[in-house]
């Protein structure tokens with residue numbers, strides 16, 4: 383670990399000033415406090431506050447002083463006082479993609495990651511119960527919760543609690559009010575580089591620990607919190623990680639006072655990612671292997687020790703991650719985009735997106751789902767190769783080093799989930815070379831974004847599909863940005879200093895060294911301004 387630390391801390395040829403982007407919430411609709419279904423004949427839905435009669439849509443919101451909780455009460459206490467526990471909905475583990483005749487299932491309070499046959503599990507919701515409320519009801523309910531601090535609905539994940547972990551007590555939830563990440567109209571990037579007018583970036587990296595993993599980790603750690611209160615044998619929570627899962631796990635565990643253990647591939651993650659679990663008090667093991675080796679080890683260890691597995695092999699994680707898909711629909715006022723492009727590594731997230739979209743369709747919130755594109759680094763592309771073979775033969779690969787280090791994964795645990803998702807949405811898999819992904823990242827940054835290399839992989843897929851005409855200029859397209867660019871500054875520094883072997887770094891923008899005298903500064907500035915001046919004919 384110390385060697386990676388010293389390498390990554392080595393002084394750069396220049397220093398860049400970076401600012402964190404402001405966290406912005408999606409525009410919420412004017413709120414009324416009704417959670418009623420539009421169809422009055424339907425059963426009366428669950429309300430935030432069962433002690434308060436549900437006002438009609440015309441009722442003005444109560445004045446802020448009336449609504450204020452007592453001064454000696456915090457938001458958890460408030461939720462405890464007003465939320466009468468009533469579970470209209472439920473969920474359980476079932477074998478993933480099981481035969482309809484299968485009766486195998488497990489309570490979410492059991493510690494189980496695999497089905498009897500050794501296959502993946504999935505969280506199955508009681509859709510019949512959820513369907514007692516129509517699409518308009520769910521849209522209104524979810525919209526009514528955006529941008530509030532009411533526990534736990536201020537979180538973009540827990541604002542969809544009934545679809546995530548319906549039976550957990552609000553009091554057991556461990557949340558950093560994650561989710562509600564901004565959906566950014568990439569106006570200049572779309573127009574200038576792709577001839578597109580309706581291109582969007584879902585900024586999942588503007589999150590508590592800087593990646594989409596927070597969405598899943600709030601769910602998993604909340605369930606662990608519940609299990610520990612039930613005296614289940616869970617001493618700590620562990621994961622293998624390429625840097626983002628470990629950051630999220632350690633932050634949520636630290637917040638709940640639960641021990642966390644992270645297995646990291648030595649010298650293969652960024653310094654920002656390495657320092658996150660260290661700062662959050664995790665037990666950090668830097669192991670001399672790659673991610674796939676760490677994943678194998680954590681699976682063996684969690685089978686022996688009372689350590690709960692936090693990787694996305696554990697289907698609870700995907701319940702949180704799927705809310706990003708629901709959020710995208712919500713942010714488009716429940717209109718469905720044509721394409722959603724997601725970078726893929728261990729392949730849980732592509733399935734989570736599919737599941738979120740599919741649930742919205744099945745429960746009547748929308749009438750179709752977008753086509754999904756999974757984008758992989760060419761240096762770690764087992765799904766791409768499988769897709770190109772016409773889904774004939776899957777072979778794990780030995781993942782090579784890539785700037786998109788968080789997806790340097792050769793044997794993805796969720797391969798079956800990803801294939802299911804892609805087949806059911808007419809999906810596509812694309813790949814990006816190192817040069818392509820770094821150039822795409824630099825081009826996006828030059829239009830005001832500050833993307834991570836994985837987003838560069840997704841943007842490369844977009845370039846390719848636009849060039850081949852598969853994605854049309856007017857198609858509404860969302861690129862999922864999975865982590866914050868500030869976690870990957872070293873690769874940006876190397877790119878902009880043209881310090882990467884075999885890469886032209888054609889969009890590099892190195893700083894200019896100038897003597898500290900007026901004449902020299904004037905000289906370089908006038909040349910710069912001349913090069914930028916509008917050309918009049």
Ligand SMILES: Cc1ncc(COP(=O)(O)O)c(C=O)c1O
Pocket residue numbers: 593624626627694725726727728729730731732788789834836864865
């Ligand atoms: C930043 C980032 N992007 C994309 C991914 C890919 O997600 P998944 O492993 O769910 O395919 C990961 C993790 O693997 C990640 O950390």
Ligand SMILES: N[C@@H](CCOP(=O)(O)O)C(=O)O
Pocket residue numbers: 621622623624625626627628692693694695727728730788789
């Ligand atoms: N990119 C991931 C890799 C592990 O994925 P997971 O979703 O299975 O936890 C990371 O950041 O560790």
